Every structure is written in C-alpha cells, then in structure tokens.
Amino acid sequence: MPHLQKGEKALCPRCGALVLERKSCSLDYPLALALTSLVLFIIANVNTLMKMNVGGRSESETIVSGVNELYAQGYWEIAALVFIVSILAPLLKILCVFYVLMPLKFNIRLRYAKQAFRFYEILHPWAMTEVYMLGILVAIVKLADLATINTGIALYAFAALIPFMAATDSTLDDHEIWERLEPSD
Amino acid sequence: MKNRPIIAARNGYLLCHTCHLLSRVETNSPHPFCPRCNSRLHSRKTDSLARTWALTLTAYILYIPANLLPIMTVIMSGRGEPDTIFSGVKSLVLGGMWPLALLIFFASITVPVLKLLALTYLLLSVQFKSHWRPRERTILYRITECVGRWSMIDIFVIAILVALVKLGALATIEAGAGAVAFGGVVVITMLAAMNFDPRLIWDAMENDHD
Amino acid sequence: MTETPEQQKTNSEEGDTSVLTVEKSRGFSIVWLIPLVALLIGAWLAYKTISEAGPTITITFKNPGGLEAGKTKIKFKDVEVGVVKTVRLSDDLSKVILTATLEKSVESHLGEGTQFWVVEPRFGLSGVTGLDTLIAGHYIEVEFAQGKPKREFTGLEHAPKISADTPGRRFTLLGESAGSLSEGTRLFFRDIQVGRVLGVDLADDRSNVVIEVFVDAPYDQLIRDNTRFWQTSSIDMSLGAQGVNVKVGSFLSLLGGGITFETPNLQDPNHPPSKPGTKFVLFKDFASIAEGSYIHKIGMMMNFDDSVRGLSVGAPVELRGIQVGKVTEIRFKLDIEKRKLKIPVFIEIDIDRILPQSQIKQIMGAASPERAAGRLPALEALIDQGLRARLKSGNLLTGQLYVDLDFYKDSPPMSLVYGGELPELPTLPSVTQEFMNDATEIMAKLKKLPLDKIGNELLGTVQGSNRLMNSQDVKDTIRSMNTALQDVHQLAQTTDKEIVKLTANLDKSLTTAVKVLEQIDPGSPMMVDINNALDELASSARSIRALTDYLERHPEALLHGKAGAKK
Numbered sequence: 001m002p003h004l005q006k007g008e009k010a011l012c013p014r015c016g017a018l019v020l021e022r023k024s025c026s027l028d029y030p031l032a033l034a035l036t037s038l039v040l041f042i043i044a045n046v047n048t049l050m051k052m053n054v055g056g057r058s059e060s061e062t063i064v065s066g067v068n069e070l071y072a073q074g075y076w077e078i079a080a081l082v083f084i085v086s087i088l089a090p091l092l093k094i095l096c097v098f099y100v101l102m103p104l105k106f107n108i109r110l111r112y113a114k115q116a117f118r119f120y121e122i123l124h125p126w127a128m129t130e131v132y133m134l135g136i137l138v139a140i141v142k143l144a145d146l147a148t149i150n151t152g153i154a155l156y157a158f159a160a161l162i163p164f165m166a167a168t169d170s171t172l173d174d175h176e177i178w179e180r181l182e183p184s185d
Numbered sequence: 186m187k188n189r190p191i192i193a194a195r196n197g198y199l200l201c202h203t204c205h206l207l208s209r210v211e212t213n214s215p216h217p218f219c220p221r222c223n224s225r226l227h228s229r230k231t232d233s234l235a236r237t238w239a240l241t242l243t244a245y246i247l248y249i250p251a252n253l254l255p256i257m258t259v260i261m262s263g264r265g266e267p268d269t270i271f272s273g274v275k276s277l278v279l280g281g282m283w284p285l286a287l288l289i290f291f292a293s294i295t296v297p298v299l300k301l302l303a304l305t306y307l308l309l310s311v312q313f314k315s316h317w318r319p320r321e322r323t324i325l326y327r328i329t330e331c332v333g334r335w336s337m338i339d340i341f342v343i344a345i346l347v348a349l350v351k352l353g354a355l356a357t358i359e360a361g362a363g364a365v366a367f368g369g370v371v372v373i374t375m376l377a378a379m380n381f382d383p384r385l386i387w388d389a390m391e392n393d394h395d
Numbered sequence: 396m397t398e399t400p401e402q403q404k405t406n407s408e409e410g411d412t413s414v415l416t417v418e419k420s421r422g423f424s425i426v427w428l429i430p431l432v433a434l435l436i437g438a439w440l441a442y443k444t445i446s447e448a449g450p451t452i453t454i455t456f457k458n459p460g461g462l463e464a465g466k467t468k469i470k471f472k473d474v475e476v477g478v479v480k481t482v483r484l485s486d487d488l489s490k491v492i493l494t495a496t497l498e499k500s501v502e503s504h505l506g507e508g509t510q511f512w513v514v515e516p517r518f519g520l521s522g523v524t525g526l527d528t529l530i531a532g533h534y535i536e537v538e539f540a541q542g543k544p545k546r547e548f549t550g551l552e553h554a555p556k557i558s559a560d561t562p563g564r565r566f567t568l569l570g571e572s573a574g575s576l577s578e579g580t581r582l583f584f585r586d587i588q589v590g591r592v593l594g595v596d597l598a599d600d601r602s603n604v605v606i607e608v609f610v611d612a613p614y615d616q617l618i619r620d621n622t623r624f625w626q627t628s629s630i631d632m633s634l635g636a637q638g639v640n641v642k643v644g645s646f647l648s649l650l651g652g653g654i655t656f657e658t659p660n661l662q663d664p665n666h667p668p669s670k671p672g673t674k675f676v677l678f679k680d681f682a683s684i685a686e687g688s689y690i691h692k693i694g695m696m697m698n699f700d701d702s703v704r705g706l707s708v709g710a711p712v713e714l715r716g717i718q719v720g721k722v723t724e725i726r727f728k729l730d731i732e733k734r735k736l737k738i739p740v741f742i743e744i745d746i747d748r749i750l751p752q753s754q755i756k757q758i759m760g761a762a763s764p765e766r767a768a769g770r771l772p773a774l775e776a777l778i779d780q781g782l783r784a785r786l787k788s789g790n791l792l793t794g795q796l797y798v799d800l801d802f803y804k805d806s807p808p809m810s811l812v813y814g815g816e817l818p819e820l821p822t823l824p825s826v827t828q829e830f831m832n833d834a835t836e837i838m839a840k841l842k843k844l845p846l847d848k849i850g851n852e853l854l855g856t857v858q859g860s861n862r863l864m865n866s867q868d869v870k871d872t873i874r875s876m877n878t879a880l881q882d883v884h885q886l887a888q889t890t891d892k893e894i895v896k897l898t899a900n901l902d903k904s905l906t907t908a909v910k911v912l913e914q915i916d917p918g919s920p921m922m923v924d925i926n927n928a929l930d931e932l933a934s935s936a937r938s939i940r941a942l943t944d945y946l947e948r949h950p951e952a953l954l955h956g957k958a959g960a961k962k
Contacts, residue, residue, distance in 0.1 A: 028426055035430035039437045047440070052349045054356070059349050059466075066344035070360055073347065077365045081372065082344045085337065125375065128334050134288075135341025141285055142277075142342070143349065153440065164429075 027101055029171035033164055034097040040161040041091060048152035049136070052143060062154060063087060063132075089127035090165060096120035097168060104180055117177060124169070130162045233382035234311065240377035241304045247369045248297065254363030257343050261356045269363055270294060270339065293339040293367070296332055300374045303329045304381065311385045319386045326386070330378045336371045340364060449477065449499040454535070456491045456550040459513045461533030469495055469511070469535045476501050476537065493550075495535075506542030511535050512551040562612035563590065566669065568624055568654070570604045570677035576626070576654070582608055583627070583655045589614035592654070606677060608654065618673070619666035622658040625678035655681075694723070696741045697784045697798070697820040703738050705796040706786060712742045712798040720744035722798060741817065742798060775811050777802075778821060783809070786825040796825075886946075901932065 044063060051060040063086060070079035096116045103110050110116075136158070140149055255267030268276065270293045277286035303325055309315075310322060343360050350358040461467070462482050469477035477497035485492055497505070514536045535550070570576075573595045582590035590610035598605045610618060654677065660666070703725060712720040724741035774782075781802040789797040800820075809821030 032426040032430045036433040039430065039433040043437050043440060049345075050349070059351050061345070061348045066341075066348040069348040069351070070344055073360055075360045075362075075365060078340060078344070078360060078368050081368045082340065086341070125330075125334060125379070128337055131335055131337045132341045134335075135338045136345055138285060138288065138338060139342045139345040139349070141282065142346070 027104060027173075027176070030097060030168050030173075031101045031105065033168040033171060034094050034101070037090075037161055037164045037168055038094050038098070040157045040164060041094060044154045044157035044161055045087070047154040047157065049154040049158070050140065050152050051150040052147045053150065054147035060152070063158070085126060085128045086132045089123050090129050090161070093120055093123050093127050093165070094168070096123070097172070100177065104177070109180075117174075121174070127165070129158070129165060133159060133162055233380055233385060234308065236380040237304065237377050238308055240373050240380060241301065241308065244297075244301055244370050244373040244377060247366050247373065248301065249366075251297075251363055251366035251370050254366060255361035256339065256363035256367055257346070257361055258359045259350075259356070260359065265359075267361060270367065273339075289339060289342075292335050296336045297367075297370055297374065300329050300333055300336075300378070304374065304377055307381060307386070311388075322386050323383050326378070326381065326383045333371065333375045333378055336374075337368075340368050340371070447499055449497040450502045450505060450546065451480070451494060451496050452505065452546050452548060454493045454495065454511050454548045454550045455485070456493070456513065457489070457552060459491055459493075459533075459550065460515060462491070462493065462513070462535075467534060469497065469537055470514075471501070471537045471539065479535070501539065503544075504539035504541070505544055505546070506540045507545055508540030508542050509545065509548060510538045510540070510551055511548055512553060561609075563610050564612075564615040564618070564669075564671035565593070565607060565609050566618060567672060567674045568606040568608055568677040569598070569674060570606055570626075571679065573604050573606075574626055574679070576606060581653050582610060583653055584614060584617060584657070587614075589617075606654075615671075616668045617658050617661065618656070618669045618675075619658050619661075619663075620669055620673070621660070621666050622656050622669070622675065623678065624654055624656040624675050625681050627653045627655045627680070692720070693744045693746060694741065694817045695744065695820055696739050696817045697822045698737045698739050699786060699822055699825070700737075701786070701825050703740065703786065703796065705788070706740065706798070707795070710789070710795065710797045712744060712784075712800065714749070714800040715802075717748075719748050719800070740798065774818070778809065778811055780804075781806055782820075783823045784820045785823040788825075904932070 047062065048060040049062055067079050067083045067087070070076075070082065096119055099110060099116045100113050100120070103113065136155065140151075143149055252270055255269050257273065258265050258267040260266075270289075274286050274290045274294070277283075277289060307322060307326055307329075310317065343358075343364055346358045347360050350356050456462075462479060464479060464482045467479040468475050469479065477495050479493050479495045481494045483492055484490070512535065514534055576592055576595050578592055578594050580592040581588045582592065590608055593607040593609050596605050596607075658666075706722065706725060708722055708725060710722045711718040712722065720743050722740060723743045726739045726741070728737040728739055730737060781804045782800060783803050783806055784798055784800050786796045787799040789795045803823060806823060811821070812819035
C-alpha cells in the first residue's frame with residue numbers, strides 16, 4: 001500500500017476504482033462543515049418547509065409533519081423509512097462526525113470513536129437528503145397550479161444542508177482518521 | 186505492477202473494508218477482525234451471491250404489488266382516485282407537466298427496473314463465470330449502487346403531499362399500500378447492491394487464469 | 396500484527412504529524428467562518444422568532460365546533476391575528492380550553508372586555524354570514540377591548556349581537572305578541588333599513604313581549620318620544636270595503652317581518668332625541684296607531700230595513716268617501732208586536748278624524764243644556780241638512796258593504812232618534828234597493844209609451860225611403876253613371892296600353908337614331924336635322940305625357956272635355 005501524500009489518490013490498477021484518497025485539507029474542514037450542517041439541520045427542522053394556500057385554507061408543514069401524517073394514516077413503514085432517511089441518518093452522520101473529530105482536534109479519542117466512525121461510514125448511503133430535496137421540488141411543482149405555495153425558511157436551510165453535508169463528506173479524510181484513531185487499540 | 190499483480194487475498198492479506206487497513210491474517214482463524222476498527226475481515230463479502238440473489242428476488246416479488254397497488258389516493262370533494270405509479274405518471278403527462286412526468290418515470294419506473302435487471306445480470310454473469318468486459322461490469326455495478334437511492338423521490342413526494350394537502354372535505358391525499366411495497370423495493374435493491382461483492386467479477390477471471 | 400503496516404503507520408504518522416504541525420502553526424483556519432456564519436444566521440432566526448412571538452392566551456369555550464390545534468385561526472375584521480395552538484378538555488370534561496398565540500401587534504389591545512367567539516355559518520334574518528367557514532374551516536373571531544391586560548378569557552357561545560363599536564342606540568319596544576319578529580328583523584324608516592331587532596323576549600310579568608332593537612347612527616337621532624313604531628308584516632292583504640289590498644315586502648321581511656317607525660315633526664325642538672333604553676309601544680300595524688290615537692269616539696246606531704249581507708263588523712263608516720269610523724256591532728231585532736224586522740247596526744265615529752283637537756276640546760268642554768241632556772246638536776243640525784246613512788256596496792266583487800254617510804237634500808226630513816242605547820241615525824234604503832226602485836219606475840214608464848204608433852210611423856218612413864230608392868229614374872241614373880264610369884275606365888286602360896306601345900316605339904326609334912347618330916359626324920348638316928327631329932319628338936312625347944297625366948287625374952275629361960279646350 002503506497003503511502004500517499006495529501007491530495008493524492010490511489011486507484012486500483014485493475015478496475016480503476018478509488019482505493020484511497022488523501023485530502024488536501026486539515027481536519028478542521030470537515031468539523032467546521034459538520035457544525036454548519038448541524039445548524040442548518042436544526043433550522044430546517046424547526047421552521048416551516050412551506051405553506052400551501054388553497055381557497056383560504058392554508059397548511060404549513062415541516063419536514064417532520066410529513067412523517068407524522070404518514071404515521072397517522074397508518075403507514076408506519078413508510079413513515080419510519082422517510083424518518084430514517086431524511087432526518088435520522090443525516091443527523092446521526094453529523095453527530096458522528098462531531099463525536100469523532102472534535103476530540104481529535106484536541107488529540108483525545110473518545111471511547112466509542114471507532115464504532116462511531118464506522119457507523120458513519122455505514123450510514124453514508126442512507127442519508128438521502130438530496131433525494132428528499134428533489135422530492136420537495138417535484139411536490140411543489142405538482143401543487144403549484146392548484147394552490148399558492150409559500151416557501152419557508154426550512155426549505156432554504158434544507159437546500160443549503162445538502163452541499164454542506166456533501167462538503168463534510170468530501171473533506172473527510174477517512175484514512176487519516178483511521179490512522180489517528182489507531183493508537184487507542 | 187501490471188504483470189501478476191499481487192492479490193492480497195492470495196498472500197494472506199486482507200483489506201479491511203471499512204478502514205482500509207491491510208492486515209495479515211492467519212488462514213485458520215475463522216472470524217478475523219480488523220485490528221483497527223474491529224469490523225469483520227473477509228476476503229469477499231459474506232455469502233455475497235446468495236444474499237444478493239435472495240434480496241434481488243425479494244425485490245422482484247415486491248415490485249409487483251408496488252406497481253399494482255395504488256401508491257397514493259387523491260380525494261377531491263369526496264371522490265377518491267387511487268393512483269399507481271403508472272397512473273401518476275400518466276396524469277402528469279395529461280396535465281402537460283412533461284419534465285415532471287419524465288422525472289418521475291425515470292426515478293420510479295426506469296431506475297428500479299434497471300437496477301433489478303442490472304443486478305440480475307451481474308449475478309448471472311458471476312454465476313456463469315463470464316469473462317465479458319469485467320471493467321464495464323464493475324462500472325455498471327458502481328452505477329447501480331449510486332443510482333439506487335434516487336428512486337426514493339416518489340416516496341418523498343408522497344410524504345410531502347400527504348402532509349400538505351389536508352384541506353378537510355375539499356381535498357386530502359392518502360398514501361396507499363403500493364407505497365410501502367415500493368419503498369421496500371428501493372430499500373431491498375439498495376441492500377442487494379451493497380451485498381454484492383464486485384470483486385467476484387474478477388474472481389471468475391482469476392480462477393480461469395489459474 | 397505485521398510489520399509492513401506498522402511501519403507504514405509510523406511513517407505516515409510521522410509524516411502526518413509534521414504536516415499537521417505545519418498546519419497548526421497557521422492558526423485558526425478560515426473554514427471556521429462558515430459555521431460561524433451559519434450559527435449567526437441560526438441565532439438571528441431564533442431571535443426573530445422569539446421576539447416576534449406574540450402573547451399566548453387561553454380561551455375557554457363550552458361547546459366550540461370545528462377547532463383544530465395548530466390550524467384554527469383567530470381573526471379580527473377578517474385579518475389573521477393569531478392561531479390556536481392546543482385544544483384540550485378541562486378537568487371536569489365540561490369545557491374546552493384552548494391556548495393560542497396572537498401576533499405581537501395586538502398585544503396591547505387584549506383588554507378586559509375582549510371577546511372571542513367561534514364563527515360558524517349563520518343563516519339569519521340579518522343575512523347569511525360566515526359561509527366561508529364551510530370551505531376554510533371554522534375560525535375564531537375576536538373583538539378587542541381596552542382595559543386591564545388579560546391572558547385568560549372565556550369565549551362566547553354565539554357571536555355578540557352588536558359589535559361593541561357599532562355606533563347607535565338601543566331601545567326597548569313593548570308589544571302584544573312577538574308575531575313574526577325575531578332577532579335580525581329589520582327596522583325601517585321611510586323604507587330604509589336603519590336598525591334591527593336584537594332579541595325578543597317575554598316581559599318579566601308575562602304580560603307582553605319585550606323587543607330589543609338597535610338603531611344605527613345617525614338614524615338613532617330620529618327616535619323621539621313621539622316616535623311611533625309599528626309592525627309591517629310581510630304580506631299585507633286586506634279584503635275590505637275599499638277593495639283588495641295586497642302588499643308584499645322583501646323576502647327577508649317575509650320571514651322575519653319588519654318594524655317601521657315614523658316621527659312626526661322632526662324639527663320640533665320640544666322633542667329631543669330619546670336616550671338609549673327608552674321604552675316604546677310597538678303597534679301591530681299602521682292602522683292601529685291611528686286607532687290608538689283616536690281618543691274621542693261617539694257611538695251611534697242605525698236601523699236598516701234591507702239586507703245587510705256583506706256588512707261586517709269593522710266595515711268602514713264613510714262620510715263623503717272619507718272614513719270617519721267603523722261598524723262595531725250588528726244585531727238582529729225582531730219586533731214581535733209591530734211584526735217588523737230590524738237590524739240595528741252599531742257604529743263608532745272617531746271625532747278625531749273629523750274635527751281638529753282644538754275644536755273637539757271646545758265642543759266637549761262647552762257646557763250647554765243640550766249636551767247636558769245627552770243630545771248632539773251639531774249632529775242634529777247635519778241631519779237637518781240631509782245627513783243620512785245608507786249601505787253601499789264597497790266591492791262588487793266581494794259584495795262587501797259599508798256604511799256611507801252623505802247629505803241627501805231631497806230626502807224626507809228625519810231626525811236623530813234618542814231613547815235607545817245610542818242615538819239612532821236616520822237611514823235610507825241601500826243603493827241596490829234604490830236601483831231596483833228606479834228600474835221598476837223606468838219599466839213602468841216604458842210601458843206607457845205609445846210604442847205601437849211610433850213603430851208604425853217609423854215603418855212608414857222606412858218604407859217610403861225604400862220606395863224612393865227603388866224608383867226607376869233613380870235606377871236609370873245610376874245605371875248610366877255606371878256605364879259611363881266603365882267607359883272611362885276602359886278608355887284609361889286603352890290609353891295606357893297605347894301609350895306604352897307608343898313609348899316602346901319611341902324607344903326603338905331613339906335607339907336606331909342613336910345608332911345612326913353614332914355613325915354620323917357630329918358637325919354635319921344631317922346632324923342638325925336629326926337634332927331638330929329629336930327635339931320635335933321630345934316635345935310630342937312630352938305632350939302625350941301631359942295628356943295621360945291629365946287623363947289620370949280627370950277621367951271625366953274624356954266625356955266632358957278639358958275645361959275650356961278640347962283635344
């Protein structure tokens with residue numbers, strides 16, 4: 001296994017898949033971005049996503065209300081799925097990043113840091129924030145000619161959350177983190 | 186490094202899937218664990234073929250109710266109109282919203298079908314130890330793995346519509362059983378893709394080279 | 396475990412450490428600005444939300460309908476000012492307690508008298524309100540009031556009848572029965588709606604009905620102490636001696652009736668606008684007012700010999716066509732001794748209708764010997780002048796009769812008879828009776844006429860003229876006239892035809908001539924000749940034309956020739 005410098009990638013000679021990548025930025029980046037993501041996440045969940053106004057009746061909804069309604073209609077399976085994929089997974093991802101990286105900054109390794117980081121890697125494909133975003137847009141367009149839709153703060157926060165989470169992921173140098181987590185073994 | 190690349194597994198090295206640590210393993214230890222992250226080490230994903238087959242077949246089975254059962258019912262002034270995935274797309278087309286219809290069609294119909302087909306193909310190609318274009322097959326696998334999550338769009342749209350359109354007698358939207366099945370299809374195909382070990386594609390080639 | 400990785404590790408760690416050290420000395424990385432900005436935005440949003448949050452209040456209702464936590468809005472004058480947050484039952488399950496947040500802007504108006512009520516669709520007499528709740532769901536309407544700030548309120552069960560800030564005054568009307576009055580019944584003045592009934596209730600002593608009305612400003616100034624209120628029913632149909640009278644009001648008044656008022660002498664400074672709460676009497680109809688205000692009445696009776704069929708109690712008593720009273724009673728009296736049938740009819744005359752108040756006071760007050768004896772000298776004088784009562788047909792359709800008082804100079808002298816219950820007026824047979832009498836007279840007269848003779852003479856005259864008509868001379872004359880006329884007619888026709896032919900020929904010649912002319916050189920002598928010929932032709936044609944014209948107008952000229960000349 002070659003030892004890579006920061007900013008270099010190692011590709012598999014056979015199939016060209018990415019084996020290793022060293023990032024060019026310090027651990028500060030993912031941490032900062034994770035923090036931003038967390039703030040955005042909170043904003044996105046607390047505020048209203050959008051308000052729909054039809055004939056005088058208006059409905060406002062947050063990300064959570066979608067889950068709630070599905071649950072109320074009896075479809076707890078989908079409710080659970082949407083909840084995990086749009087709220088739980090991204091949140092846990094961010095928290096894991098915090099849990100692992102924050103102490104690392106001060107060169108502390110917390111007890112379950114490794115598990116947390118592993119969990120982070122597992123969670124990765126399950127946080128479908130951007131898919132949800134697209135779903136929201138589709139819903140808005142679908143409803144646009146029926147009613148007046150007022151977009152709320154949460155929508156923009158959610159939209160911002162996507163690139164920030166992606167940035168968190170991409171600035172995260174897992175190889176380095178594993179190496180730094182190593183000595184606690 | 187092109188000639189006779191060193192296969193890690195051959196030489197008793199195992200690469201940890203999670204933390205990418207290369208460790209040497211005693212061949213007779215039944216369940217090796219990575220020293221760094223404690224995840225199981227295996228040369229190939231456990232029972233990759235069997236699990237992937239099982240999940241793919243389950244997905245096939247679930248796909249039928251996902252399309253036949255309504256995923257959403259729009260009740261306008263008391264009249265209900267259950268929509269399946271297909272009828273949803275149709276109504277979008279009829280409504281003149283072409284790009285939307287195309288998107289939903291792609292995400293909810295094309296993608297799952299292609300995933301299922303791709304997985305089936307990959308499974309079969311490995312089963313029959315095909316040599317055909319391994320690199321491309323691997324790329325196919327990667328694409329399948331990435332694209333899978335986007336089928337969830339329809340489910341999210343339903344989640345949002347259901348929560349928003351609560352106008353009492355005027356209009357309400359209810360989710361349908363088809364949505365559960367469809368959600369299941371997406372999740373299971375994702376799991377199937379995750380369980381498929383692409384290295385198996387190359388194994389076939391290796392074994393033959395022997 | 397193995398060497399290689401460890402070695403690698405050490406290497407990388409060292410490398411990393413060195414790299415890290417370099418980075419560390421750079422100090423605070425720029426990237427931390429991003430979360431900082433995000434935190435600031437988040438904090439600012441949070442601050443905004445908290446500071447903009449208005450007061451939270453609780454409202455208790457007994458029986459509200461259609462309230463949803465998080466959705467039901469609170470509105471003031473159709474502007475959303477708050478939303479219901481939670482809905483729960485009280486501990487004893489008897490009431491519903493809501494918590495709601497209102498906008499900050501209304502915080503200062505949440506005084507003691509603020510009222511909340513649930514708006515539901517109402518189909519009331521004052522109109523249909525709140526229909527939008529059927530679509531948009533119920534909402535709570537609020538009426539703010541200044542006062543001590545409160546945060547806990549009890550909601551009203553119904554919308555308050557009058558919005559507190561509506562300018563106007565309340566008054567109380569006392570009526571006999573509620574009739575068709577109810578909340579929302581309109582109050583009219585000169586056909587303009589100026590107020591409405593707030594409520595109808597039994598009086599405490601159950602003797603009459605208390606109707607609370609509200610008169611909008613500025614019309615409330617019209618209510619004085621001499622204002623009279625009366626009910627206008629929606630359909631007014633009376634079938635009286637004056638005929639059939641149908642008056643239909645608006646549809647709403649059909650349901651709820653209406654109340655009208657009138658104030659005489661609005662400019663009169665002696666009657667200032669009434670204070671709110673003043674009580675008034677509500678009259679059943681306009682006539683009742685008049686009735687009610689006629690205080691001075693005189694009762695009289697009269698006997699009629701003929702049938703009183705069609706005369707009903709309440710039928711008007713008219714003097715020269717103006718109603719001065721009404722029939723109060725109709726009795727039947729069989730005088731066995733005298734073998735006579737009498738039908739005493741009792742009437743009541745409102746003197747107020749006849750004489751002005753001042754005069755009445757004079758007459759009533761004046762002490763005179765006649766009056767003391769119970770006599771009515773004024774009336775006696777009128778009777779001497781020929782005042783009689785008779786029954787007249789008021790309505791041929793219904794056969795209604797009324798009592799008509801009029802002066803009949805030629806009637807035999809009669810007098811007021813005293814001695815009975817009431818003074819008895821002299822009567823005359825009814826009109827029908829008279830008609831019958833007259834008819835009989837005419838018939839008798841007709842009989843007496845020498846109709847035979849007249850008839851014979853007429854016949855002779857007719858015959859004579861007939862003979863004249865049939866005489867030979869006349870016949871002959873007429874016949875010749877006929878023939879002559881026929882000849883003239885024929886002649887006219889022939890002339891007509893000839894002229895047509897002539898003109899046709901002329902036309903032909905002209906055409907030919909034109910053709911010829913076209914080939915001729917304009918200046919040549921032939922041209923001149925032709926021109927002359929044409930002129931002649933034209934004048935001849937003109938003369939002929941003149942002749943036919945003349946003949947048309949005077950066909951007899953064919954017989955008699957033109958006046959003067961002969962053609």
